[in-house]
Every structure is written in structure tokens, then in C-alpha cells.
Amino acid sequence: MQHSISTKREYANEDDDVVKRHQPHLAGKTDEIIARLINLIPGKEQSIELPAHPVISVGRSRHCDIILKEADISTIHCQLYTIQMDLDRGNRKMVNIVDKSRNGTFINGNRLIKRDYILKNGDRIVFGKSSSFLFKYTAIPDEVEVGVDLTASKFNNNDGVFKKPQMAASSSQSSLKKRLKSRPPSVFDKYLIEKELGSGHYATVKEGINKRTGEVVAIKIFHPQQNDDHKKSNQFREETNILMRVHHPNIVKLLDSFVEPVSKAQIQKYLVLEKVDDGELFDRIIKKVSLRQEETKALFNQILEGIKHLHSQNIIHRDIKPENILLNITRRRYPDEKQLGPWDEDEIDIQVKIADFGLAKFTGEIQFTNTLCGTPSYVAPEVLLKSDYSSKVDMWSAGVLLYVCLCGFPPFSDSLGPPSMRDQILTGKFAFYSPYWDDIEDSVLHLVTNLLVVNSDVRFSVIEAMEHPWFKKSNSNSISMEPNRLQIDQGKIPKTYSELSKV
Numbered sequence: 348m349q350h351s352i353s354t355k356r357e358y359a360n361e362d363d364d365v366v367k368r369h370q371p372h373l374a375g376k377t378d379e380i381i382a383r384l385i386n387l388i389p390g391k392e393q394s395i396e397l398p399a400h401p402v403i404s405v406g407r408s409r410h411c412d413i414i415l416k417e418a419d420i421s422t423i424h425c426q427l428y429t430i431q432m433d434l435d436r437g438n439r440k441m442v443n444i445v446d447k448s449r450n451g452t453f454i455n456g457n458r459l460i461k462r463d464y465i466l467k468n469g470d471r472i473v474f475g476k477s478s479s480f481l482f483k484y485t486a487i488p489d490e491v492e493v494g495v496d497l498t499a500s501k502f503n504n505n506d507g508v509f510k511k512p513q514m515a516a517s518s519s520q521s522s523l524k525k526r527l528k529s530r531p532p533s534v535f536d537k538y539l540i541e542k543e544l545g546s547g548h549y550a551t552v553k554e555g556i557n558k559r560t561g562e563v564v565a566i567k568i569f570h571p572q573q574n575d576d577h578k579k580s581n582q583f584r585e586e587t588n589i590l591m592r593v594h595h596p597n598i599v600k601l602l603d604s605f606v607e608p609v610s611k612a613q614i615q616k617y618l619v620l621e622k623v624d625d626g627e628l629f630d631r632i633i634k635k636v637s638l639r640q641e642e643t644k645a646l647f648n649q650i651l652e653g654i655k656h657l658h659s660q661n662i663i664h665r666d667i668k669p670e671n672i673l674l675n676i677t678r679r680r681y682p683d684e685k686q687l688g689p690w691d692e693d694e695i696d697i698q699v700k701i702a703d704f705g706l707a708k709f710t711g712e713i714q715f716t717n718t719l720c721g722t723p724s725y726v727a728p729e730v731l732l733k734s735d736y737s738s739k740v741d742m743w744s745a746g747v748l749l750y751v752c753l754c755g756f757p758p759f760s761d762s763l764g765p766p767s768m769r770d771q772i773l774t775g776k777f778a779f780y781s782p783y784w785d786d787i788e789d790s791v792l793h794l795v796t797n798l799l800v801v802n803s804d805v806r807f808s809v810i811e812a813m814e815h816p817w818f819k820k821s822n823s824n825s826i827s828m829e830p831n832r833l834q835i836d837q838g839k840i841p842k843t844y845s846e847l848s849k850v
């Protein structure tokens with residue numbers, strides 16, 4: 348379909364002298380070009396420069412700065428405002444789009460409906476039904492190689508030909524480097540954001556591709572929130588800067604973080620994370636009902652390695668649960684390939700990656716339920732009581748997780764009551780029910796029993812857990828204890844995660 352777009356100049360040249368006199372064409376020679384609207388339809392490529400004018404109007408009216416002639420375009424369809432935004436990485440001019448239309452302005456498929464939205468690099472804007480454009484800010488520091496003159500990319504034509512920036516004279520290189528530093532990129536400058544990988548209560552996680560290196564990452568996009576607390580945004584930035592220094596093979600690497608405006612009233616936080624390919628431990632438990640002891644041991648050992656590293660850096664995870672344990676699985680490629688652990692037949696190795704470390708405080712409350720409604724939380728008694736707590740809260744959660752891996756249902760649950768789940772947690776009341784625990788070694792029961800201890804001073808630390816005889820083949824019989832193995836009314840046994848997932 349032919350896009351009939353004309354800037355004011357074209358329109359004036361065509362048929363209206365009055366317009367020509369009173370409405371100069373959109374971009375004057377001295378105007379700073381802040382962004383471009385790009386029509387990518389093959390054969391009709393076109394680039395409309397957007398100068399940093401306070402307001403640019405788009406619509407059918409001949410008084411608009413950008414005239415779209417399609418029948419579904421309103422007289423004034425939308426307005427583009429240049430606004431100075433105070434981003435966490437400095438100030439930046441951005442374009443705020445305000446919809447005024449009857450048939451809608453769509454950003455990446457979502458209708459604005461008379462709202463405002465701050466445009467991001469790579470946004471696809473559709474006016475009405477089919478006037479479709481890609482939106483791009485002109486200077487994109489992260490995409491430009493050092494030594495390339497950004498001023499050369501200030502094309503001053505609307506002919507739709509995308510010229511490559513020219514090489515700068517060496518004298519301008521240091522000023523360019525300074526500009527690159529002082530004009531920090533948005534997440535959209537740096538990454539192409541692709542398919543959704545999953546979503547949770549607070550965020551959607553999408554695949555991202557680093558435009559410069561091609562690295563594939565996971566980008567956690569938190570739901571927009573009111574832009575009323577600069578202090579919190581700064582805290583987010585400072586904390587994530589610390590978390591970015593954490594490097595360990597069993598911890599999902601935090602690569603970057605951004606806080607960006609969505610509209611004048613709302614901001615959105617982004618975390619760029621190492622991408623983990625094979626889902627959550629939670630799904631593995633659902634699929635298998637419970638995990639074999641040797642498999643649990645191999646996974647739990649890696650989980651403890653990750654927690655040990657966090658604790659050594661004075662970081663408390665605060666939200667250890669199977670949804671936050673991600674897996675990278677190396678699949679078998681040929682029949683006699685040697686397995687590197689006690690994994691399933693088609694698996695050569697599994698690497699555990701702990702996700703969301705240290706971030707619980709940004710998502711508000713630590714969650715008291717997990718994704719399957721009514722299943723228990725992993726929180727320690729001192730967290731429930733909102734009293735002072737230490738890294739030992741992670742060890743309580745690790746104890747719940749170990750219990751769940753081995754039998755498929757949680758140690759604390761309202762269905763086991765009375766008392767209530769909360770009171771079971773506060774008093775540390777749990778047991779190993781027959782027949783579920785009958786074939787499981789006393790040694791691991793001893794470990795669980797030393798993790799689910801109400802008094803955090805007595806509860807095992809991560810080092811104590813790692814040194815437990817269960818992990819050491821020769822020592823696993825050296826434990827003397829009478830585990831609390833109980834018979835229980837079948838009707839009282841909580842449903843396994845696997846059963847709950849089918850409800």
C-alpha cells in the first residue's frame with residue numbers, strides 16, 4: 348500500500364502557499380535532529396527526521412508538521428513532544444508521544460488510547476491501521492564504533508537513504524569518546540528485545556540480543572511503576588551495581604541494569620541477565636514428582652556452592668525456592684557419551700544457576716506463596732516474625748527446598764494442620780512421612796532437620812551444610828539420630844507439586 352506521507356515542505360510545495368508561509372518545513376538546517384521515523388516497506392523506504400522541537404503534530408490536517416493522508420488518520424492524530432528526561436545515567440532528550448486519535452496509535456502492537464508514552468529506540472509505531480514506522484533516536488552511542496563521527500550521522504535529507512556515518516578526523520575522537528561516556532544508552536539502544544521467556548508476579552523476562560556483540564541474554568522487565576521515588580531508583584542502581592560484581596558458575600550473572608521512563612508518570616526497571624536455557628528446578632520437580640537422592644545431592648551441592656559464594660560476599664538471597672533455581676542441561680549427543688553426574692539417560696550434565704539473588708527487596712515483599720496457589724512458602728520463622736535476620740534465612744529456605752526435592756510436597760502446609768502452616772513454621776513442626784521417606788537415607792533427614800531449625804543461631808550455616816556427611820559417601824553412615832519418621836493419615840498428606848500442577 349502506498350504511504351502518502353509528506354512533510355510540511357512537500358505539502359506546501361505541492362499546493363498551498365499559505366501553509367508554506369506560516370509553517371516552515373519540519374527540520375531546519377540548524378535544528379538538532381533528535382530522532383527519525385523510518386518507513387521500512389521495501390521500495391518505499393523513507394526517513395522522516397524529527398527535530399528537537401517542543402511539539403510536532405502528526406495527522407491529516409494540512410496544519411500538521413507531519414501529514415499522513417490515509418483515511419483512518421485523524422485530523423490531529425498524535426503529538427510528539429521533546430522532553431528532557433532525568434535518567435539514572437544522566438539527562439537525555441526523549442520523545443513523548445501523546446495519542447489524540449479516533450482510530451488509535453499503536454506502539455509495538457499495543458494501543459495507546461489517549462495516553463502518553465516515551466518512545467524507545469526500535470519501537471514500531473502504527474498510526475491508524477497501516478501507517479507503520481520504526482522509531483529511532485539519532486545518536487546511539489553503543490552502536491557507534493569509537494572513531495566514528497556522530498555528527499556525520501545527522502542526515503539532513505528525507506530521501507530515505509540510510510547513509511553510513513563517515514569516519515571522523517582524529518582530532519574529534521577524544522570529544523566523541525567523551526560524548527559516548529556522557530550520553531549513556533538506554534536498554535533499547537544496546538539490546539534487541541525478542542521473544543518472551545517467561546513471566547512472574549513482578550516482571551516479564553524476554554530474550555535480548557546485544558546489538559554489538561550478538562550475545563544472547565535474558566532481560567527482566569519489571570512492571571511499570573509510578574515515577575515518584577528517585578531515592579528508590581538510585582537505590583536500585585546502587586544495589587544492582589554491587590550485584591553485578593558477583594561472579595560464580597552457580598549464580599545467574601547480572602550483566603546490567605536500567606531505569607527508564609515509560610511515560611511522564613511511570614518508570615520501568617530492567618535487569619540484563621545471563622540467559623539460562625532449560626527452565627526452573629520447579630518444573631523438573633513437577634515433571635518427576637520427586638527427585639532421586641543422588642540427583643538431589645548433585646543439584647543441592649551446586650545450590651550450596653552458589654549460596655556459599657553469596658554469603659561470602661555478604662549477600663543474602665532472601666528468596667530461595669525452586670522457581671529461582673534455573674538449569675542449564677547438556678543433552679546427550681551420541682549413545683556412549685560419558686555422563687558427568689547422576690542425571691537422566693539423555694542428559695550429560697546439569698549446571699545449576701541461582702537466579703534473583705539479593706533482589707527480593709526490590710520486588711516488595713518476599714513472596715509468601717509460590718506459583719501454585721496454596722503451596723507453602725519457603726520463608727524462615729524470623730522473616731515471618733519480621734524480626735532481625737541474617738544469611739541463615741537462606742539456609743532455612745534451602746532446607747525446605749531439599750525436603751521438597753526428595754518427596755515432592757512441602758514440609759509445612761495447612762493440610763498437615765492444625766496448627767496452621769504459619770504456626771508450623773514458627774514452631775518448626777514437621778516430620779518425614781511414611782511411605783514417602785521410607786527409602787531415603789537417615790543421613791539426609793539429619794541434614795534437613797539441622798536446616799529447619801527455628802533458632803537461627805543453631806541452624807546449620809552453608810559451610811556446615813556443605814560439610815555434612817550426606818555429601819561424603821564414606822561418612823554417610825556416621826550419623827546417629829532418630830529421624831522423626833511418622834505414619835500419617837493419607838488424607839492429610841499435602842498434594843505434591845506435580846498433583847497441584849494438574850488441578
Ligand SMILES: Nc1ncnc2c1ncn2[C@@H]1O[C@H](COP(=O)(O)OP(=O)(O)OP(=O)(O)O)[C@@H](O)[C@H]1O
Pocket residue numbers: 544545546547548549550551552565567599620621622623624626627670673702703710714
Ligand atoms: N536468566 C534467565 N534466563 C532464562 N529464563 C529466565 C531467566 N530469569 C528468569 N527467567 C524465566 O522468566 C520467568 C519469570 O522470571 P522471574 O521468576 O524472575 O520473574 P518474577 O516476576 O520475579 O517472578 P516471581 O513471581 O517468581 O517473583 C521464569 O519463568 C523464569 O524461568
